[in-house]
Every structure is written in C-alpha cells, then in structure tokens.
Amino acid sequence: MLRHRFGMEEIVTKLHILRDEFALMHETNPIEHVASRLKSPDSLAEKIQRKGCEATWDSISAEITDIAGVRVTCSFVSDVYQVFDVLTSQQDVTLKEVRDYIVEPKPNGYRS
Structure with a gap:
C-alpha cells in the first residue's frame, strides 16, 4: 500500500503546486479544495x-482500482476540465482510467 500512498501524495502535491501557480499567475483559481484518502488495510482485505481476488500484486492492481483516491473540488464545470488537462499533460503522470460523471452522471445524480 506504500506505493499507492506515495502516488496519492505525489498527485496531491502536484495539485497544491498547480493551485499556488494559478493563484500567482491568474485572477481566478480553479482549484477550490483537494482531498485524498487511502483504503484501510482491513477494508482492502x-x-x-x-471479489475473490488472488492476493498477488498483479491481481490486486488489476481488480481493485480504488485503493487510493484524490478529489479536487472546483467552482465551475469548465474548471474541472482545465485542471484535468493541466495535470494529465505532465510527463510523469500516467492516466489509468477516466470516468466522466459530468457528461454521464451516476443514477443518483452525482457529477464529477
């Protein structure tokens, strides 16, 4: 789980740097809030x-995609896409999966 923790912390750091850069260079800042969470060992087990998943690194990585999570809150929908573009354009960020709940909201109305 250290790999996930370090990856999550790296993304949070990048987002804080982006937030500070926006604050210095622009009149508005699209990043309102950044939150993160790591699944507890008990919850992961x-x-x-x-899921009947084998307890191997490859199997867990393929089957369980929510071990770590980062949420960025933006004031406007357009800000979400701007932050996404800036973050994913960085050389050392690898995008694994995208779920666009703005375009296709969840049945409960959740959009992100």
Missing part, C-alpha cells in the same frame, strides 16, 4: 476476499 475485505474487498480482496469479496
């Missing part, structure tokens, strides 16, 4: 068992 329960999910591995529930």
Whole structure:
C-alpha cells in the first residue's frame, strides 16, 4: 500500500503546486479544495476476499482500482476540465482510467 500512498501524495502535491501557480499567475483559481484518502488495510482485505481476488500484486492492481483516491473540488464545470488537462499533460503522470460523471452522471445524480 506504500506505493499507492506515495502516488496519492505525489498527485496531491502536484495539485497544491498547480493551485499556488494559478493563484500567482491568474485572477481566478480553479482549484477550490483537494482531498485524498487511502483504503484501510482491513477494508482492502475485505474487498480482496469479496471479489475473490488472488492476493498477488498483479491481481490486486488489476481488480481493485480504488485503493487510493484524490478529489479536487472546483467552482465551475469548465474548471474541472482545465485542471484535468493541466495535470494529465505532465510527463510523469500516467492516466489509468477516466470516468466522466459530468457528461454521464451516476443514477443518483452525482457529477464529477
């Protein structure tokens, strides 16, 4: 889980730097808030068992995609895409999966 923790912390750091750069260079700042979370070892073990996943690194990485998460809150929808573009254009950021709940909201109305 250290790999996920370090990856999550690196993204949070990048977002804080982007937020500070926007504040210095522009009149507005698209990043309102950054939050992160790491799945607890107990929760991860329960999910591995529930999914019937082998307890190997490759299997866990392929089957469980929510071990770590970072959420960025923006004031405007257009800001979401701006932050996404700036973050994913960085050489050392690899995009694994995109779920655009703005274009296709969840059944409960959640958009992100």
